[in-house]
Amino acid sequence: MPTTIAELARMKAAGEPIAMVTCYDHASALLCQAAGMKVLLVGDSLGQVVLGHRDTLSVSVGDMVRHAAAVVRGAPDALVVGDLPFLSYTSPAQAIESAGRLMREGQVGVVKLEGGRSIAPTVRTLVDFGIPVMGHLGFTPQSSHQIGVKVQGKSAEAAAAIIADADALQAAGACAIVLELIPAALAWAITERLTIPTIGIGAGAGCSGQVQVWHDILGFSGKPPFRHTRRFGEVGAAITSALSDYAGSVADGSFPTAANAATMDEAVVTAALALADRD
Ligand SMILES: Nc1nc(=O)c2c([nH]1)NC[C@@H]1CN(c3ccc(C(=O)N[C@@H](CCC(=O)O)C(=O)O)cc3)CN21
């Protein structure tokens, strides 16, 4: 049975930190399942880390549905959260349509959307129709063209706005809130104040859980890491090395060997050639 939203609430109450990681495809989901990861996020960061775009804005509901379904097929025991992409929840009605596709076709257990007080009525509508919703406050990448790519909530006024947004999301029925790139002390205060869990990324250790992007924690990128992450593996280097071994083995003839293909009696080949050349 997959992890439930009730389990997330229990973990916050019990003080057990929640580990969440992004996941975008079936092969990766199988690895998450093997590692016992309880919560996965099919993030719209897909647009950047999988599809190579500069931001998340070009991701569609169709993209999310296809990748979410692949992840759910590989990680049957995880709670899979799916991002609602940019401009797919501009009204409650559109949000129901988009979230409905993510749940029915993508088979996610929770949808996540960015925004606070302005989106709270939409969250209420989704929750009223049986769709679990995770909020996302602080640095919200779908608004990066307005707010920039930087830590949010540094002044008392900006922090108060995020607190008011968090309160509104909880009141609207959100089951958890991602807090991205906000000062640790602010994330701590919000986590203390709310009953629902907070999941931090670049928001310090005071959150109820953490979320990290797959490629960042596994060391896929050669780029210097973001401040908010840590490499727990060097998978990129391992893959590069394996690929050059493979190419070298093809080039020097050491791969494939006889064991890598089916055998056929030479007489059958001769007979086949004779048949093929017959007029
Ligand atoms: N690979 C990847 N990792 C992520 O964590 C991530 C994505 N992609 N895409 C979607 C969003 C965007 N996120 C981002 C993007 C940039 C910074 C960044 O530039 N951080 C600066 C510090 C900014 C500051 O302190 O004001 C850094 O130097 O790390 C942080 C989070 C988090 N998410």
Ligand SMILES: CC(C)C(=O)C(=O)O
């Ligand atoms: C960074 C996380 C929280 C996210 O929204 C994503 O990966 O799209």
Ligand SMILES: [Mg+2]
């Ligand atoms: Mg996202």
